[in-house]
Amino acid sequence: MSTTAFVGTGPRPTIVLVGHGMVGHRFLEALAERGLTATHRVVVLCEEPRPAYDRVQLTSYFSGTTPEELSMTDAEFIETHGIELHLGDPALTIHRDSRTVTARSGLTVSYDTLVLATGSYPFVPPVPGKDATGCFVYRTIEDLLAIEEYARRRATTGAVVGGGLLGLEAAGALKGLGLTTHIVEFAPRLMPVQVDEGGGAALLRTIEDMGLAVHTGTGTQEIVVGEDGAVTAMKLSDGSELPTDLVVFSAGVRPRDQLARDCGLAVGERGGITVDERCRTTSDPHVFAIGECALAADGRVYGLVAPGYEMAETAAATIAADEAAFTGADLSTKLKLLGVDVASFGDAHGTTADCLDVVYADSRSGTYKKLVIGRDGELLGGILVGDAEAYGTLRALTGSVPPVAPEQLVLPAGSGAPAQLGPSALPDEAVICSCHNVTKGTIRGAVTEHRCTTLPEVKKCTKAGTGCGSCVKVLGRLVDDELEASGVEVDKGLCGCFSQTREELYEIVLTLRISSYQQLLDRYGREGARGGDGCETCKPAVASIIASLAPTIGADGYVLDGEQAALQDTNDHFLANLQKNGSYSVVPRIPGGEITPEKLIVIGEIARDFGLYTKITGGQRIDMFGARVEQLPLIWARLVDAGFESGHAYGKALRTVKSCVGQTWCRYGVQDSVRMAIDLELRYRGLRSPHKLKSAVSGCARECAEAQSKDFGVIATANGWNLYVGGNGGATPRHADLLAQDLSDAELVRLIDRFLMFYIRTADRLERTSVWLERIPGGLDHVRDVVVHDSLGICAELESLMAAHVAGYRDEWAETVNDPEKLARFVSFVNAPDTPDPVVAFVPERDQIKPDLPLLTIGTRTLEGSAQR
Amino acid sequence: MTLTLETTALKVQLRLDEDSWFTVCDASLLVPGRGVAALLPDGRQVALFRDRAGCMYAIDNRDPFTGAAVLSRGLTGTHRSRPFVASPLLKQRFDLLSGQCLDDETVRVEAYEVRTA
Numbered sequence: 001m002s003t004t005a006f007v008g009t010g011p012r013p014t015i016v017l018v019g020h021g022m023v024g025h026r027f028l029e030a031l032a033e034r035g036l037t038a039t040h041r042v043v044v045l046c047e048e049p050r051p052a053y054d055r056v057q058l059t060s061y062f063s064g065t066t067p068e069e070l071s072m073t074d075a076e077f078i079e080t081h082g083i084e085l086h087l088g089d090p091a092l093t094i095h096r097d098s099r100t101v102t103a104r105s106g107l108t109v110s111y112d113t114l115v116l117a118t119g120s121y122p123f124v125p126p127v128p129g130k131d132a133t134g135c136f137v138y139r140t141i142e143d144l145l146a147i148e149e150y151a152r153r154r155a156t157t158g159a160v161v162g163g164g165l166l167g168l169e170a171a172g173a174l175k176g177l178g179l180t181t182h183i184v185e186f187a188p189r190l191m192p193v194q195v196d197e198g199g200g201a202a203l204l205r206t207i208e209d210m211g212l213a214v215h216t217g218t219g220t221q222e223i224v225v226g227e228d229g230a231v232t233a234m235k236l237s238d239g240s241e242l243p244t245d246l247v248v249f250s251a252g253v254r255p256r257d258q259l260a261r262d263c264g265l266a267v268g269e270r271g272g273i274t275v276d277e278r279c280r281t282t283s284d285p286h287v288f289a290i291g292e293c294a295l296a297a298d299g300r301v302y303g304l305v306a307p308g309y310e311m312a313e314t315a316a317a318t319i320a321a322d323e324a325a326f327t328g329a330d331l332s333t334k335l336k337l338l339g340v341d342v343a344s345f346g347d348a349h350g351t352t353a354d355c356l357d358v359v360y361a362d363s364r365s366g367t368y369k370k371l372v373i374g375r376d377g378e379l380l381g382g383i384l385v386g387d388a389e390a391y392g393t394l395r396a397l398t399g400s401v402p403p404v405a406p407e408q409l410v411l412p413a414g415s416g417a418p419a420q421l422g423p424s425a426l427p428d429e430a431v432i433c434s435c436h437n438v439t440k441g442t443i444r445g446a447v448t449e450h451r452c453t454t455l456p457e458v459k460k461c462t463k464a465g466t467g468c469g470s471c472v473k474v475l476g477r478l479v480d481d482e483l484e485a486s487g488v489e490v491d492k493g494l495c496g497c498f499s500q501t502r503e504e505l506y507e508i509v510l511t512l513r514i515s516s517y518q519q520l521l522d523r524y525g526r527e528g529a530r531g532g533d534g535c536e537t538c539k540p541a542v543a544s545i546i547a548s549l550a551p552t553i554g555a556d557g558y559v560l561d562g563e564q565a566a567l568q569d570t571n572d573h574f575l576a577n578l579q580k581n582g583s584y585s586v587v588p589r590i591p592g593g594e595i596t597p598e599k600l601i602v603i604g605e606i607a608r609d610f611g612l613y614t615k616i617t618g619g620q621r622i623d624m625f626g627a628r629v630e631q632l633p634l635i636w637a638r639l640v641d642a643g644f645e646s647g648h649a650y651g652k653a654l655r656t657v658k659s660c661v662g663q664t665w666c667r668y669g670v671q672d673s674v675r676m677a678i679d680l681e682l683r684y685r686g687l688r689s690p691h692k693l694k695s696a697v698s699g700c701a702r703e704c705a706e707a708q709s710k711d712f713g714v715i716a717t718a719n720g721w722n723l724y725v726g727g728n729g730g731a732t733p734r735h736a737d738l739l740a741q742d743l744s745d746a747e748l749v750r751l752i753d754r755f756l757m758f759y760i761r762t763a764d765r766l767e768r769t770s771v772w773l774e775r776i777p778g779g780l781d782h783v784r785d786v787v788v789h790d791s792l793g794i795c796a797e798l799e800s801l802m803a804a805h806v807a808g809y810r811d812e813w814a815e816t817v818n819d820p821e822k823l824a825r826f827v828s829f830v831n832a833p834d835t836p837d838p839v840v841a842f843v844p845e846r847d848q849i850k851p852d853l854p855l856l857t858i859g860t861r862t863l864e865g866s867a868q869r
Numbered sequence: 870m871t872l873t874l875e876t877t878a879l880k881v882q883l884r885l886d887e888d889s890w891f892t893v894c895d896a897s898l899l900v901p902g903r904g905v906a907a908l909l910p911d912g913r914q915v916a917l918f919r920d921r922a923g924c925m926y927a928i929d930n931r932d933p934f935t936g937a938a939v940l941s942r943g944l945t946g947t948h949r950s951r952p953f954v955a956s957p958l959l960k961q962r963f964d965l966l967s968g969q970c971l972d973d974e975t976v977r978v979e980a981y982e983v984r985t986a
Contacts (some may be wrong), residue, residue, distance in 0.1 A: 496948070518921065532947035533902060533920050536955035536962070539944055566902025566945075570957035573903075573942055578957055582937035828895045830905040830917070838912070839931070839938040853936060 013112040014041040015319065016101050018091040019260065021258050023291030023308035024117035025052035025072055028083060037081035043109050044083060047090035048140055051078070056305055057143060059169045060781075062176030064722075067141050075143055094263040109294065113286055113319055116273060117262060120253035120292040120303065122457040124163070129223030133276045134231035135247045138170040140825055147248065152179040155245035158182070159234055161220050162251035163190040168337040170248045171212055174339070178719075178742065182213045182242060184220055184234065186251075194333060194344040195368075198361055199385045202368035206340050206386060209366070215242070223247060255293045255301050268295040277325040278318040279311050288315045298328035306330075306435045313437075332398075332434060334384075334391045339789040340366070341388035345573065346381025346398040347372050360388075360410040369410040377401045382384040392474030393423060395726035396440070398431035423478040432478065433464035433471045447482040457481050457775065463791060476777055494765065495537035497529035499522060502541055503688065509545050515555035517542045517567050535585070543567035544652055547688035548760050551808035552801055558815055559651075559688075560822060565626035571650030574826065575812055576632055581851035583840045584613075585625040587649035588639050589685060590823030592659045592677030592697070593620025600640040606635055613848045619694065621647060626849050628836050633826050636813045645811040648686060652766075654693045657681035658706070662699030662716070671716030673699035676745070680714070683749065684756065690763040690772075693756070708736045711769040712752055717741065721748045725755055726773035726780070734770040737780045740788055750799065757798035883907075883915060884982040893917065898983050899925065904941035904954065906930045915981060916941035918965055920952050926965035927981035932956045933970075940978070945982055 015025055015031070024044070031037050039480065046052075051073035078085050087104045094114065102108045105118045123135035124130050132739065134155070136147050152156065153176070158174040164187025174181045183190070189200025190207070204214055219237035222533050226232040233243045255272040258264075266274040272295030274282045279294065281287045291308035295301050300772045302308060307329035317324035332345035333411040350357060350372040358371045367386035371394070378401045384391055388721060390409060403425045423432070428441035446452045446461045455472075458479050459465045465472045493499035498521075500508070506521070514520050520531045520542060534542075543564055550557040556564070559572050571577050576584035588603070603622050607614045610631055612624040627635055649655060657680045662673030677697040687693070696705040706729075707713025713724040719742040727736030740751055763772040773780055785791035787798075816822045828837040842849035879896040893907045899919035907915045907930075914930035918941075930938045935958045943954040945965070952965040962971040968980035 030901075432904070497946075528950075529947070532950070533945055533947065535946035536944040536960065539902075539946065563902070565900060569944070570942060573957070578939065578942070580935060580937065580958065582939045810929060828906060829908040829914075830898055831907045835908060837906075837914075837938055 012039065014043060014110060015113045015115065015140050016109050016111040017042065017044045017115045018101065019117035019119055019291075019293075020044050020046035020048070020052045020073075020087075021084065021117060021119050021291070022055055022072065022305050023312050024051055024115075026309045027115060027117060027290060027316055028081070028310035029077075030313050031510075032081045033078070034316055034320040034322070036316065036320055036432060040112075042081070042083045043107075043111075044085045045089055045091045045103050045107075046085065046087050048142070049087060049088045050141065051139060056137075057136075058141070058174075059173050060172050061141070062148075064741060064784075066738075070141065094259060094287075096263050096265075103717055111286070113288065115315055116281075116287065116289040116293055117525060118256040118259060118293040119292045122166075122249060123252045123254050124249045125220065125251055127220055127222055128451075129225045129231070130249070132223055132225040132231050133229050135223060135243060135249065138166060138173070138248050138250050139253075139260060142248075144173065147173065147246070148177060149248060151179055154230075155179055156547070157244045158246040158248065159184060159242060159244040160248045160250055161234075162249065162480070163187070163214065163216065164193060164250070164252065165191060165333070165335065165337070165725075166253075167250040168207070170250045171207075172338040174246070174248065175212060176208070179246070180213075181211075182215060182244065184218055184236065184242070185214070185216045186219045188217045190214065190216065191342065193248065193386060194342065194348065195383050196349060196370065197821060198370065199342075199344075199368045199383045201252075202361065202363070202366050202385045203340060203342065205363060206366035207338055210338060212338070214540070218556070220396065253292065253303055256293070257293055260289065265289075268301070270293070270301075272301040277314075277327055279315040279326055280318065288318070290315050294505050296326060296328060299329065302329055302331075304329075304331060304333060304776070306437075309435060310437060328585060330395075330434065333397050334388050334832055336774055339785075339791075340386060341384065341391075343384040343388035343391040343395075344382070345391065346379070347397040348381045348383050349859045350380070352380050358406045358410060360407075371406050371410060373406050374660060377406075380847070389473075392471045393426065393434065395434070396423075396426045396432060396474075400427065402479075420530070423474050424481050432474055433462075433466075436463040436466065438464035443478055444482050446477060448486055448671070449788075452479075453483060457867070472777065493526070493533055494541060497525050497532070497534050497538045499526050500524065503762045505542060506545050506549075506761055509542075510549055511551060513553045515546055515550075515553050518562060518563065537765070539567040540569040540572075540652075541690075543569070543572075544688045544690065546764075548805070549801070551804035557810060558591045558809050558812065560812075560816070560825070562756050565825075569652065574629055574632060575816065576627065576648065577650045579625060581840055581853060582837060583851065584627045584629065585623050585649070586627055586632070586635055586639075587617065587621050587623050587647040588644035589647040589681070590621045590656075591681040591685075592657055592674050594659075594674055594678060599642060599644070602638070602644075606638050610635055611842075611849060613761070613850065617656075620658050621649075621656055626842060626851070628840050629826050629828050630836060632834070633817055633823050640817055642809070646686070646692045646813040648812075651686075652679070652689055653683040654687050654695070655696060656688070658694075658696035658710075660697075660699050660704035661703075662697075666699060669699035669716070670718050671699055671721065672699040673705065673714075673716055676714060676716075676721070676748075678704075679745075679751075680752065683806055684752075686812070687756065687760075687761050687805055689756070689763045691768045692768050693769070709733065710736060712736075712755060714748065720744050723751055723755075725783070726770045728768055728770035736770075736772070739780070739784060751787060753802040754795050755783070757801050758783065758787055758794075761798075879985045881917065881925060882984050882986050884984075885909070890984070890986070892986075893974075896925075902945055904943065906938065906941040913959070914938045914941075916954070918945055918946075918952070918954060920945065924952070925983040925985065926952060927983045928954070928963060928965060928968045929978040929980075931978065932948075932958055932961075933976055933978060934959050934961055939978070 021245050053070040089105045091101045093102045127310040158179040159182040160171045163183045171183050174754045190203050222235040224233040233241050257267045257273050260273045273289035275289050275294045278299040290311035309328050314326040334343035354375045356373050360369045371382040372380040430440045446458045452458045457710040465475045607624050612626050617623050651693050657677040659673045659677030663669035693711045695712050696707040698707045699716045709727045709729045715722045721743045722741040723739045724736035725739045728734045827833040841852040843852045881893045882890040903919045904916050904918045916930040918926045943957045945954045953962045955962045968978040970976035
């Protein structure tokens with residue numbers, strides 16, 4: 001029994017939206033922007049159990065994005081605008097005469113305006129066996145979850161029918177699930193709609209190199225089904241049989257127009273609800289259709305999100321009685337499929353009369369670029385495979401004559417080509433963000449008129465870059481150019497001594513192999529700072545960079561050697577942690593928190609003999625407090641002798657890798673978390689970084705080691721390890737983001753190597769990974785592109801830098817206690833080496849010691865000296 | 870060789886009053902950019918510094934903000950062409966010539982005249 005609610009049109013006219021996908025949601029936003037949510041009642045009927053999410057990024061689920069992160073809807077937006085959103089309740093019938101819609105739950109709503117945004121459905125070719133167990137389509141989060149579940153349970157091989165855009169996405173997903181993956185495409189090349197033969201060939205090579213099997217020019221004739229009703233193989237049109245446990249149909253989509261057909265709205269011959277330029281259906285002025293379900297006025301059905309957004313805007317404007325029209329759209333696309341950039345724009349296939357091609361192809365790197373040039377030299381369109389860096393600029397230039405020769409636009413940098421054409425060359429009317437149709441002029445206005453001074457501000461102000469994100473790079477350069485032009489001085493310098501950022505100094509040190517702070521200051525410092533003594537900000541920052549790169553740039557890795565001694569931060573000065581009364585604390589390394597009884601006894605004996613206060617730290621180590629400078633070498637001589645080494649608790653360096661007891665003892669554990677924690681701690685010990693680094697390894701999803709609050713955290717799965725990055729506890733807690741999952745030991749270590757070195761390379765001073773991840777352009781996605789997909793081509797370098805660190809590691813304290821010259825510095829007084837600092841004194845508390853704090857001189861200067869003895 | 874001998878022979882001296890200079894240590898014990906602490910006959914402590922140009926400075930070693938004798942362990946630098954040290958505890962900066970705190974004008978530590986002889 002379903003309850004039937006009937007709600008009549010009240011004093012406010014009602015808009016009913018059927019479908020809450022990306023386009024539906026954009027329509028709601030457009031309504032809100034035009035103030036229509038205040039004057040109208042808005043009811044949304046949504047078939048899926050979750051509100052609008054980013055379908056374009058669906059595959060990113062397999063690289064760790066959660067369904068929640070894909071969501072485009074925040075509850076606040078829906079609530080603020082009083083939108084009635086009904087999830088999991090699709091519209092079933094439309095009664096145009098009474099102007100009502102009835103949903104599956106029985107809910108009936110009267111409308112004044114009805115907007116259909118039902119999207120499309122995947123086309124499944126009518127082959128025998130297409131409904132067998134193990135056959136899927138690839139459209140919704142639910143499809144994806146079902147594929148994942150089935151793959152984990154009973155599949156080792158998967159085949160995708162369709163080598164177009166969605167097919168490659170689906171293939172990427174299957175590969176991400178660890179399946180041996182086949183792609184079967186009827187056309188003679190991959191992505192036949194977007195790329196030409198040359199582009200298809202470049203794409204094919206790269207994708208085959210990734211270990212995917214591609215069968216082009218082949219149709220699917222039959223799905224072979226086993227006795228249990230599940231897929232076992234596919235019969236192909238060339239007569240061969242392809243054994244597979246799972247099939248994903250991704251052979252295109254069709255408009256979902258059944259609802260419209262049932263109520264007598266006109267639809268096109270090949271589907272799609274017929275609408276006019278205002279996105280109003282041609283049959284009923286009260287009904288609109290937008291997005292993939294609509295057959296636009298130019299006779300096309302658009303399967304891309306940008307035209308869908310434009311239709312959403314058009315419909316909202318029309319409802320608001322504003323002028324707007326959707327007359328057709330550009331089919332430009334830029335995608336990253338399986339880590340390969342593919343873009344096509346304008347007249348990509350060169351269908352214009354008398355047009356000419358300019359082609360650059362490099363089979364070795366899988367790069368293919370083609371520009372289509374018109375008779376008068378104007379850029380008509382193009383195809384980019386493997387390197388689509390120039391897409392944003394080229395697309396915006398389409399329709400105009402480029403300011404440089406076309407071949408210079410496709411040649412790779414450094415091969416005689418001039419520096420890449422900047423966005424400054426674009427006219428104001430050029431559309432930079434095609435998702436939200438934002439022009440260069442609007443973006444410039446955001447800086448000059450709305451006083452935006454950062455990229456995030458401009459994105460918020462103009463919406464540019466908030467759709468597919470492909471224009472963010474161009475946007476960033478445009479904003480910088482504009483800021484510079486309007487005279488806004490943005491000093492991003494490290495401090496008063498250097499105008500460079502930490503990242504820039506890192507590059508200078510690495511590239512020029514500079515191992516001396518003074519040399520760096522005198523050559524690259526601000527004019528007034530050259531020849532000086534620097535400051536307390538840049539000295540430790542540069543010391544850290546030099547220490548991080550020591551083995552590579554030929555600097556001595558020992559932080560207290562020569563000039564480096566003068567640069568180190570307070571705690572590095574004496575390789576111990578300075579406490580409030582001038583005494584130090586000592587933390588030996590206890591890798592993974594595992595320690596033998598003998599070593600525990602040694603720590604106990606040392607603490608007792610030197611009268612130190614002991615406390616267990618949060619990082620599963622033991623901290624001994626209250627040591628005077630001259631005691632440090634004596635304490636460490638005994639620690640080193642017992643096999644301990646520096647714990648670097650004093651450094652901006654790796655601190656600890658915490659662990660739970662793991663599979664060895666715990667009945668829930670699925671991997672040996674202690675062994676992994678020890679391995680990681682020993683690998684990265686001593687690594688100097690922009691700030692301290694903390695880590696943890698949990699042996700199962702119960703997460704007892706709290707890995708998700710660490711800079712890099714590892715959680716065991718049945719299949720390996722999940723790697724989380726950018727977590728933090730402290731004052732601004734942040735849950736770590738999943739970077740990659742189900743990694744083998746070797747894959748895990750390689751990814752962490754790259755991640756840490758990329759962080760060290762690009763972070764600001766004293767910037768923890770959590771803040772860094774939020775700050776860098778592109779955020780987690782960019783970091784994943786760089787360290788997982790090697791989008792910058794620097795992974796080999798990052799790995800070799802880490803390898804050099806690992807090979808060059810020496811224990812600072814072992815080196816110190818064995819060198820009389822270094823030991824000579826560990827005195828309280830240069831002129832009385834045997835006299836302890838009398839200010840350092842202690843009183844008892846709870847059977848241990850605590851500092852006896854001297855009286856302060858501030859305000860009561862007469863007390864000067866009275867705290868002595 | 871001679872040069873090394875000469876510099877090691879140089880002593881760092883502090884002026885304690887009108888006409889008495891207190892000899893602290895060999896000048897070679899001062900590392901440019903890094904301080905050392907010295908104990909005066911009356912129990913007071915001094916923080917001694919040497920900059921990269923070879924100039925020497927001395928101020929009281931006590932950090933007036935915490936009471937700990939730690940200024941000698943701070944990082945030094947140049948601010949508007951004047952040398953300073955930043956306390957290693959809470960990072961307040963002190964002018965090495967005058968002892969004036971650069972971050973709190975009401976606070977000053979004693980500064981001493983230094984010479985090598």
